[in-house]
Amino acid sequence: MKKIDANTDIYCILGYPVRHSKSPMMHNKAFEILGINACYVAFEIRPGDLGDAIKSMKALGIKGANITIPFKEDVIPLLDSISDEARDIGAVNTIKNDDGILRGFNTDGVGFVASLKENLINPKGLKVLVLGAGGASRAIVYSLIKEGAHVYISNRTMQKAILLCNQMRQFSTSIQTLDINDITAKDTISDVSLIVNTTSLGLKPDDPLPIPATYLGKQHIVCDIIYKKTPLLKEASRLGIKTIDGSGMLLHQGVIAFEIWTGLQPPVEEMRKQLEVV
């Protein structure tokens, strides 16, 4: 049991809902192993209360925070500064409190790329189909094109995919939209190496696949950023296709956030084990 005393530093995750989060287990284990007198807790913040919650970080001297659904964008104007990356992505998932100055960062995209690299996948020159154009997609697409991948974006609401593509063109021209319902889409998809689901389809066990199973082939690697075995990952595995779930992204966005807060390299494998605990 962790010893809490009058000098314990507080870190937290702010979100709504947030009670399912595995981040407290992951970060508390890292603090314990490194002998840091700190504690990481989850605060469920009602959507109208975000401003008060952020102000309280200063008042209470909370050292750092992760920001999750639905606040990653709304938090930006409440901070004193944000990193170039967070500005370009348009979302913050990590805050560092530097003696009362709140600085925002985004570690989702780099965390995703780190999870690819630990699976020995180098995004440089890779053709990638990203399904979805929401907040997580923005961070992932940004990091993939910065790493030199060629990205196709598809989304249920294609207008959002077009908007995201246009925003990201300032960073790379290796990006285009693809409507998977288009009759020529199957040919294009057969030529990509990596398919990434960033939609919320797959959170429920009976969700339909975000892409027809007939589009999947042995030349693909199929990744789902949801951190469980989704219907897409199950189907890909059944077809003998290599799969990657979202636990690596969750781990590495946390590892990078920890480094930002403490300046220390956390115990990655011990943190990973915490995510495996049901």
Ligand code: NAP
């Ligand atoms: P978001 O901004 O709300 O975006 C949701 C995306 O899913 C949109 O592209 C949306 O399409 C699509 N979508 C939702 N319902 C759909 C349906 N029935 N059919 C087809 N498409 C549908 O959410 P987000 O923040 O990007 O998060 C997306 C997922 O990523 C969540 O499941 C979340 O748990 C996961 N995530 C994982 C990590 C990690 O560390 N592993 C980090 C962040 C997020 P429309 O634009 O058409 O609505």
